[in-house]
Amino acid sequence: MxxxxxxxxxxxxxxxxxxxxxxxxxxxxxxxxxxxxxxxxxxxxxxxxxxxxxxxxxxxxxxxxxxxxxxxxxxxxxxxxxxxxxxxxxxxxxxxxxxxxxxxxxxxxxxxxxxxxxxxxxxxxxxxxxxxxxxxxxxxTYSSLPIFLLPAEFTMNDLHQIYEQTIGTRLDKASFRHKILEQDIIEPITGHFRVGAHRPAQFYRLSSKALTPFERKI
Amino acid sequence: MxxxxxxxxxxxxxxxxxxxxxxxxxxxxxxxxxxxxxxxxxxxxxxxxxxxxxxxxxxxxxxxxxxxxxxxxxxxxxxxxxxxxxxxxxxxxxxxxxxxxxxxxxxxxxxxxxxxxxxxxxxxxxxxxxxxxxxxxxxxTYSSLPIFLLPAEFTMNDLHQIYEQTIGTRLDKASFRHKILEQDIIEPITGHFRVGAHRPAQFYRLSSKALTPFERKI
DNA sequence: ATTGTTATTTGCAAATTACATTTAAGTATG
DNA sequence: CATACTTAAATGTAATTTGCAAATAACAAT
Missing domain, CATH: 3.90.79.10 (Nucleoside Triphosphate Pyrophosphohydrolase)
Incomplete structure (x- = not known):
């Protein structure tokens, strides 16, 4: 040996x-x-x-x-x-x-x-x-990894910001929303909104389908 | 220690x-x-x-x-x-x-x-x-890696086949050609063609610009 | 009720990709 | 030598995706 x-x-x-x-x-x-x-x-x-x-x-x-x-x-x-x-x-x-x-x-x-x-x-x-x-x-840029940087409940804006931070570039809000929702990796928590001095933001959580969200494409 | x-x-x-x-x-x-x-x-x-x-x-x-x-x-x-x-x-x-x-x-x-x-x-x-x-x-699927499986001189079809083999799916010929040529990772060898019982195929080589072709997107 | 601020949706232009077809350029055959 | 045959390469158009701009929605504060 x-x-x-x-x-x-x-x-x-x-x-x-x-x-x-x-x-x-x-x-x-x-x-x-x-x-x-x-x-x-x-x-x-x-x-x-x-x-x-x-x-x-x-x-x-x-x-x-x-x-x-x-x-x-x-x-x-x-x-x-x-x-x-x-x-x-x-x-x-x-x-x-x-x-x-x-x-x-x-x-x-x-x-x-x-x-x-x-x-x-x-x-x-x-x-x-x-x-x-x-x-x-x-x-x-091609997976839903950054979701793991967020707590269990988050808004679309939270998610959007996290992505911009980790990728380091600006991302279009509307397109981002589209792409994310298309993929079914997150789901809205019905009736749960973040309140403030403006329109309330929908809370989301990791979708039950997305057990291994990492494999999914964004 | x-x-x-x-x-x-x-x-x-x-x-x-x-x-x-x-x-x-x-x-x-x-x-x-x-x-x-x-x-x-x-x-x-x-x-x-x-x-x-x-x-x-x-x-x-x-x-x-x-x-x-x-x-x-x-x-x-x-x-x-x-x-x-x-x-x-x-x-x-x-x-x-x-x-x-x-x-x-x-x-x-x-x-x-x-x-x-x-x-x-x-x-x-x-x-x-x-x-x-x-x-x-x-x-x-997102880089030009497979080029390293080819010899120094190859035709577009060689490259196309290599990609289909490594990825394991079919790729459209016209689109493939486009995407590859757009990226300037390969260049035609002027005057050099593969002959046979049909139209001769242009030979290509790794482009001089593509010193680290691996970093380039396909 | 009005204003301000953020969330969300909508619409359309631009770019990309997929698919189908046509044209080009040779060899082989009779 | 004309014709058929085969593969290479180019072209055109439909479908899809993405980028950008604007409109609409929902609340709190005044």
Whole structure:
């Protein structure tokens, strides 16, 4: 079998949320060396005994950070090499997750940064973030992914804004409405409206048909 | 640092080619246990000393198999767990590559199987193949990826067939022609035609503008 | 009742795509 | 050498999708 030195195997997770209509990254300060005290992604070593696979390792890491499982989690890319971690040749299986802000608001151990204002990060976390943003933006243009950034009930405008934020461009309201409704991924909550000093907005929720909304095209 | 047992780290590569107008997978028989003699993907352990990262490891493995670098190589997904390899908890960073058939024709150590007729494979190679096919089909619908399955010079019909094969559906000839030419990813080779018992077909090559054709939309 | 503000619908122009047909350019055959 | 045959390439039009602008609806505040 193999007698060669084996690489370190870890997972890292880029956590996204939308705060104040801005696509943000959730970071926290490292509690151990290397780079103790610096803002970084959530990460940790894969534990062969407790993790059935790396996705479970990522879930464990995320749960440890925010206290619950992220509504959406996807493997992003695997980074590797001798340079990315001072402890030696390593492999990091990177994930990204989408989390509604309401679920983490008030958690004192985390900080958020708009994706355009993320500080310099240790390891190769900058690269991971860049790739995660790219992936998220890409998928948002042809899938209903951004829905996972919203709470269970939301208005068409909420959804529209989330899409514009994640994609980073302006979208026509009427066309957007059309496309979304055509796809049957969301359904109106009859009789439930957001009130205010103007016409009330219909509330929607994920459609029962859209159990795996991610596979649907927008 | 870590004293836990570390997982085995390997790379596996799904090699695609088009043979007889069919999207095929290139497999070869394993020369060592486990599963000695069985058809499997090309794979091997990551060597911390010689591989600068896992992509280089994948290249090394592929070069060892076919003798040269694949024209297109992309990281696919990382598979992991205790069950995928009898030698223990492992991580496999899977890649897929596109290779014109002309480049490997005659190589006696490889076999090809149409993707719909791939035999049962050892490890979790069946899963890897399924994911690779899915990824390839997905990307073919919005990028010019399939071009890497063709030789340097090809006709519009060659390209059209390759697309139909990789996507798995029928595409309108006229619209296809339009969309491709619009994008400037290929250019006609003036004066060069494929002859036969009928109207000669114009030969094309990758456009000089399309240095990274993969980023372009079809 | 009037005004202001946001939500939602409607209508139409522009662009894209699908489908059907025609024209072009050669070889093979008698 | 004219004709049939086959595939390549171009053309034209219907159907669909998308982009843009305006109209209408529904409420609160005044």
């Amino acid at each position: 193999e007698t060669d030195p084996k690489p370190l195997v870890m997972v890292d997770a880029a956590l996204f949320t939308i705060r104040n209509q801005q696509l943000c990254l959730i970071l926290s300060r490292r509690k151990e060396p290397p780079f103790e005290g610096a803002f970084a992604l959530s990460g940790g070593f894969v534990h062969v005994q407790e993790d059935s696979d790396t996705e479970m390792a990522a879930r464990r890491v995320i749960r440890h950070k925010i206290g619950f499982d992220a509504p959406y989690l996807e493997q992003l890319f695997t980074f590797s090499g001798a340079a990315r971690d001072p402890r030696g040749w390593s492999v990091s299986i990177a994930y990204y997750a989408l989390i509604p802000w309401a679920l983490v608001e008030g958690n004192s151990s985390i900080s958020t940064f708009p994706v355009e204002e993320v500080p310099a990060l240790p390891f190769d976390h900058g690269q991971i973030v860049a790739k995660a943003v790219e992936r998220l933006r890409g998928k948002a | 870590e004293t836990d047992p570390k997982p085995l780290v390997m790379v596996d590569a799904a090699l695609f080619t088009i043979r007889n107008q069919q999207l095929c997978l290139i497999l070869s028989r394993r020369k060592e246990p486990p599963f000695e003699g069985a058809f499997a993907l090309s794979g091997g352990f990551v060597h911390v000393q010689e591989d600068s990262d896992t992509e280089m490891a994948a290249r090394r493995v592929i070069r060892h198999k076919i003798g040269f670098d694949a024209p297109y190589l992309e990281q696919l997904f990382t598979f992991s767990g205790a069950a995928r390899d009898p030698r223990g908890w492992s991580v496999s960073i899977a890649y897929y590559a596109l290779i014109p058939w002309a480049l490997v024709e005659g190589n006696s150590s490889i076999s090809t199987f149409p993707v719909e007729e791939v035999p049962a494979l050892p490890f979790d190679h069946g899963q890897i193949v399924a994911k690779a096919v899915e990824r390839l089909r997905g990307k073919a």
